[in-house]
Amino acid sequence: MLNALHLRKTYPTPAEELVVLADVSLQLERGQNAAIVGPSGCGKSTLLQILGVLDPPTSGTLTIDGINPFELRETDQAKFRNDRIGFVFQDHHLLPQWNVLENTLLPTLAQGSPDAAAISRAKDLLERVGLKDRLTHLPSQLSGGERGRVAVARALIRKPILLLADEPTGNLDEDNAEIISQLLLELPKEENTMLLIVTHSPVLASRMDMCFELTRGLIRERSKTGAV
Numbered sequence: 001m002l003n004a005l006h007l008r009k010t011y012p013t014p015a016e017e018l019v020v021l022a023d024v025s026l027q028l029e030r031g032q033n034a035a036i037v038g039p040s041g042c043g044k045s046t047l048l049q050i051l052g053v054l055d056p057p058t059s060g061t062l063t064i065d066g067i068n069p070f071e072l073r074e075t076d077q078a079k080f081r082n083d084r085i086g087f088v089f090q091d092h093h094l095l096p097q098w099n100v101l102e103n104t105l106l107p108t109l110a111q112g113s114p115d116a117a118a119i120s121r122a123k124d125l126l127e128r129v130g131l132k133d134r135l136t137h138l139p140s141q142l143s144g145g146e147r148g149r150v151a152v153a154r155a156l157i158r159k160p161i162l163l164l165a166d167e168p169t170g171n172l173d174e175d176n177a178e179i180i181s182q183l184l185l186e187l188p189k190e191e192n193t194m195l196l197i198v199t200h201s202p203v204l205a206s207r208m209d210m211c212f213e214l215t216r217g218l219i220r221e222r223s224k225t226g227a228v
Helices: 044-051 074-084 100-111 116-128 144-156 174-191 202-206
Strands: 002-011 018-028 033-037 059-064 085-089 162-166 194-198 210-215 218-222
Touching: 002 044, 018 044, 018 059, 018 210, 033 044, 033 174, 033 202, 044 162, 044 194, 074 085, 074 100, 085 144, 100 116, 100 144, 116 144, 144 162, 144 174, 162 174, 174 194, 174 202
Parallel strands: 018 218, 033 194, 033 210, 085 162, 162 194
Antiparallel strands: 002 018, 002 059, 210 218
């Protein structure tokens, strides 16, 4: 369902071409999850932006659900991204003036006001992440772990086929990191969603079905023992 082939991303500089991704290929199917690890500055976030249809590759192809989103018109590309891809960021990016339920419903607003089905799904997701008693709370009234749980619920509200998480536990203490990790392991599986996590946490990476290491613009799958 996710097929990235020979992705390359470069940027022009006055001196020479800057190669961030040299040749990256990976595949993921419905219900599978994978971690991407590697040193800071190796291109992990750049790769996630390409897979999330936020930034096109310089060359190579990406297909999600049999569609190359970079061949779509800009408006169709935005709809594709909103309908089929969910995002969980390290800093959560919740709107401070909106409560928990409203933040969860945010991705549904592209099609107008949320209907009863969307509101029901949002409440169900928030109950599943342990926030059924926090629906009217603002982000400022939540702990970091609770904000992370809202972010997970929001990412799943549109029933995406691909969920991308960029350092989802990076700013959390050990207990809250474990809660978010467990939610990311369980909920996408239940939803038959592909999950791809960028992380510096070896513990979280070891719990994924697969682990890819990105170094020098190239990606390689690592075994559970850490061998390439």
